[in-house]
Amino acid sequence: MNNKKERKGLVIVNTGNGKGKTTAAVGTLFRSYGHGFRICVIQFIKAEEVKTGEFLAAQSLGIEWHYCGDGFVFESETAQNSAEIAREGWRLAKEKISDQKYDLVILDEFTYPLKFGWLDISEVIDWLKDNKPSTMHLVITGRNALPELIDYADLVTEMKEIKHPYREQKIPAQIGTDF
Ligand code: ATP
Ligand code: MG
Numbered sequence: 001m002n003n004k005k006e007r008k009g010l011v012i013v014n015t016g017n018g019k020g021k022t023t024a025a026v027g028t029l030f031r032s033y034g035h036g037f038r039i040c041v042i043q044f045i046k047a048e049e050v051k052t053g054e055f056l057a058a059q060s061l062g063i064e065w066h067y068c069g070d071g072f073v074f075e076s077e078t079a080q081n082s083a084e085i086a087r088e089g090w091r092l093a094k095e096k097i098s099d100q101k102y103d104l105v106i107l108d109e110f111t112y113p114l115k116f117g118w119l120d121i122s123e124v125i126d127w128l129k130d131n132k133p134s135t136m137h138l139v140i141t142g143r144n145a146l147p148e149l150i151d152y153a154d155l156v157t158e159m160k161e162i163k164h165p166y167r168e169q170k171i172p173a174q175i176g177t178d179f
Contacts, residue, residue, distance in 0.1 A: 009136040011128070011153040015111060015145035018159035019178075025106050025139045026054045032137070033061060040064045040096045044089050044142075045109040047071030047083075052179045066092060069109070086113035090124070097132055105135045111142030114149065121148045126158035128152070 012028070014021040032039055041058065048067040058065050068089025070082055079100055090113065113119045125148055125164050131137060140149065165171035173179055 007135040008155065009134055009138065010155055011132070012137065012139045013111075013145050013153040013156045014139065014141045014159065015143060015150075015156065016158035016160055017143055018161035019164060021141040021143075022054075024157070024159075025108060025141050026142055028137070028139055029054075029063070029104065029106060031056070032104045033063065038101060039104045039106070040066075040102045041095050041106045041108065042066045042068055042089055042096070042110075043108040044086055045069040045071070045112055049126045050179065053176060054106045055059045068092065083113070083116070083118040086118045089113070090119050094127065094131070097128070097136070100133050102133075102136055104139070106139045107141070107153060109142045110140045111149070114146055115142075115144045121146050125149065132173070 014024050029039055029041065040071065041063065043066065046067060046069045055065055066089075068085055070085055093105070093107055093110075094103060114121050114124065128138070129152070140153075145153075145156070161167070166173070
């Protein structure tokens with residue numbers, strides 16, 4: 001549509017307590033894939049054993065996908081292991097972002113290592129300001145996006161829970177819609 005000169009790489013943040021943050025990121029991935037974009041996904045927090053539908057689809061399409069998490073639960077905020085894995089994930093993200101090779105990079109659940117202080121928010125944002133290619137879109141998902149991240153982003157959407165089947169009816173996560 002617009003040529004590379006007119007393109008502006010957006011920083012997109014999907015946050016809030018409602019469902020749809022990762023789903024929306026995957027929607028952007030699908031859209032980008034259709035335009036032949038080179039894509040890289042890095043999933044923080046989640047463990048590799050969880051083969052989600054989006055991962056399986058990406059795999060069959062040959063989309064690059066990395067896991068940088070041990071599937072920790074929210075109570076273990078101080079878990080050293082999770083923190084170290086997340087820092088490793090950020091090193092990988094920096095490598096991919098500065099590579100100049102990608103049109104879209106998705107850092108799924110990246111708000112958590114920032115929120116828990118495993119990574120320094122100012123350092124992360126300063127690094128992105130200096131190194132993110134100007135035409136590359138960057139999508140970051142997760143609850144509790146820090147004010148500094150919101151300030152830096154071009155597009156921020158807050159998913160707001162109105163009704164959720166788990167909350168209302170204790171219906172567990174469903175294949176195809178939740179994973
Ligand atoms: P999704 O991956 O479905 O777009 P999300 O990225 O917005 O969800 P996460 O916090 O990453 O939200 O949630 C991961 C899992 O938790 C998914 O199975 C999702 O359906 C479920 N979930 C999301 N929001 C809620 C909620 N408000 N109440 C209960 N479960 C939720
Ligand atoms: Mg998510």
